[in-house]
Amino acid sequence: MGRHSCCYKQKLRKGLWSPEEDEKLLRYITQYGHGCWSSVPKLAGLQRCGKSCRLRWINYLRPDLKRGTFSQEEEDLIIELHAVLGNRWSQIAAQLPGRTDNEIKNLWNSCLKKKLRQKGIDPATHKPLSEVEHGGDDKSTTPKSHERAAFSGSSNGLSQTQQAPNSENTLLEHCSSSNANNSSKISNLMNSSLDKDCFPNGLLSSTSSCQPSDDLVGHFPLQPLGNYASISRLSEAISNHSPWFGQSGKSFSINTEFGCSTMPAILPHSNISFHHDPVGFRPAMTVPNDNYCFKPFTVDESRYWEVNAPTSSGAANAELLGSGSYFENSMLSWGLENCNTMGKEADMNNPPGGHIGDIKLPDYFHDPLLIGAASQHQAPQSLYNEIKPDTHFDTNYSSSAMWLQNQQDQGLLPSSDTSSCPKNIQRLTALFGHI
DNA sequence: AACTCTGCCAACCGCCCCTAC
DNA sequence: CGTAGGGGCGGTTGGCAGAGT
Numbered sequence: 001m002g003r004h005s006c007c008y009k010q011k012l013r014k015g016l017w018s019p020e021e022d023e024k025l026l027r028y029i030t031q032y033g034h035g036c037w038s039s040v041p042k043l044a045g046l047q048r049c050g051k052s053c054r055l056r057w058i059n060y061l062r063p064d065l066k067r068g069t070f071s072q073e074e075e076d077l078i079i080e081l082h083a084v085l086g087n088r089w090s091q092i093a094a095q096l097p098g099r100t101d102n103e104i105k106n107l108w109n110s111c112l113k114k115k116l117r118q119k120g121i122d123p124a125t126h127k128p129l130s131e132v133e134h135g136g137d138d139k140s141t142t143p144k145s146h147e148r149a150a151f152s153g154s155s156n157g158l159s160q161t162q163q164a165p166n167s168e169n170t171l172l173e174h175c176s177s178s179n180a181n182n183s184s185k186i187s188n189l190m191n192s193s194l195d196k197d198c199f200p201n202g203l204l205s206s207t208s209s210c211q212p213s214d215d216l217v218g219h220f221p222l223q224p225l226g227n228y229a230s231i232s233r234l235s236e237a238i239s240n241h242s243p244w245f246g247q248s249g250k251s252f253s254i255n256t257e258f259g260c261s262t263m264p265a266i267l268p269h270s271n272i273s274f275h276h277d278p279v280g281f282r283p284a285m286t287v288p289n290d291n292y293c294f295k296p297f298t299v300d301e302s303r304y305w306e307v308n309a310p311t312s313s314g315a316a317n318a319e320l321l322g323s324g325s326y327f328e329n330s331m332l333s334w335g336l337e338n339c340n341t342m343g344k345e346a347d348m349n350n351p352p353g354g355h356i357g358d359i360k361l362p363d364y365f366h367d368p369l370l371i372g373a374a375s376q377h378q379a380p381q382s383l384y385n386e387i388k389p390d391t392h393f394d395t396n397y398s399s400s401a402m403w404l405q406n407q408q409d410q411g412l413l414p415s416s417d418t419s420s421c422p423k424n425i426q427r428l429t430a431l432f433g434h435i
Numbered sequence: 436a437a438c439t440c441t442g443c444c445a446a447c448c449g450c451c452c453c454t455a456c
Numbered sequence: 457c458g459t460a461g462g463g464g465c466g467g468t469t470g471g472c473a474g475a476g477t
Contacts, residue, residue, distance in 0.1 A: 014446080014447075015445090015446075015447090015470090015471090016445070016446075016471085016472095017445090017446090036462075036463095037462075037463070038461080038462065038463090050462080050463090051447090051448095051462090051463085051464090052446075052447080054463075054464085055445090055446065055447085056445090056446085058464095059445070059446085060445080087466065087467085088465085088466085089465075089466065090464075090465060090466085101465075101466080102444080102445075102446085102466095103444085105466075105467085106443070106444055106445085107443095107444095109443090109467095110442065110443055110444080111442095111443090
């Protein structure tokens with residue numbers, strides 16, 4: 001495999017994007033969706049390759065992006081997720097709406113690694129540095145390519161087996177008070193996939209077919225006790241053989257091979273709220289069986305848990321049920337189903353929906369961008385302004401309004417059916433309003 | 436003021452998977 | 457079944473900005 005064909009072409013611009021290029025791309029995608037990325041630059045009038053356009057959109061122009069520094073809660077969540085997922089930035093990013101994998105990757109490499117080291121924790125293994133130093137070879141958190149392939153989600157939603165980042169005696173999560181909310185957030189995300197509201201009842205059937213793998217022993221992250229109430233719920237669901245679903249709506253099974261019944265014993269229930277979540281897959285983990293030994297230790301006044309994996313049978317298996325851009329996997333996709341539907345002779349000055357000016361209340365209800373803005377007490381336009389301070393977009397081409405138009409045109413959203421509003425509002429609020 | 440150093444981040448590169456043909 | 461193209465991911469790098477000397 002070499003470079004993409006588009007990259008061989010000469011005369012393609014590289015490097016930083018100019019405001020004019022940004023505007024072209026933004027206008028095009030808000031009007032027509034990206035469709036086939038390789039055709040985007042041509043249709044949008046850009047001297048860029050499709051990959052570059054895609055990257056620019058995902059990392060910078062997408063209107064749902066949060067700008068600005070990461071909150072402490074976000075940082076804690078990233079650390080926790082990294083302990084679970086390793087360097088699977090896209091999957092970590094999927095749990096942080098508005099953040100990109102690139103952003104998170106950069107944060108990790110520039111800040112979080114340092115912070116962990118200062119706390120005496122090895123960022124690669126999430127184990128105490130002293131233990132790592134004495135423990136000999138330190139395996140990278142980065143999976144080999146085939147492991148990544150096995151781990152990363154596929155668009156058809158089939159369950160995949162995780163090669164968790166750490167080798168043996170995996171450090172579990174630290175129990176600092178600051179991450180309590182994050183833990184329940186992770187749990188909420190996991191639980192949200194179990195929310196019946198997300199799935200047609202008819203699809204709730206029992207499946208159980210995963211094969212255990214001895215290669216996957218001992219890679220089980222344990223969140224602070226008490227914050228994992230939802231995991232106990234997860235385990236109940238597992239015990240009940242509840243299927244999980246990929247974005248395609250196909251069910252896939254959680255590995256029920258192991259002693260899931262032990263979970264409630266170590267993870268007490270508590271009352272937490274569960275958000276509706278249209279994204280049908282989330283990281284899911286099965287739990288270790290009785291052969292696991294949990295050992296607490298303390299670093300820098302934070303309590304950690306270490307799990308000692310059994311050597312052979314009863315492997316703990318963590319499954320990751322999918323990956324991909326949070327945005328693209330959700331009902332909020334910007335992409336067109338079929339790039340052929342795009343107007344090849346796009347008239348950038350005459351959007352199909354005509355002039356879109358003031359945003360009406362129904363638009364507000366349907367538009368995640370606006371809801372997100374409202375939740376942050378921002379005027380919708382301010383979000384738009386945050387896309388790039390030095391870029392001045394034509395406000396007649398409000399991306400949110402265009403997005404709405406686009407989604408309605410594609411039948412992905414109801415037109416103005418107010419009866420469906422509450423549910424959409426609930427879901428969209430869960431996505432954008434409870435961050 | 437000029438230079439160097441350092442950190443951050445946007446973008447690129449190379450690889451892999453999936454799918455259509 | 458093999459191949460080519462597209463999409464996506466993680467690693468790496470180049471350039472910019474700010475701090476320090």
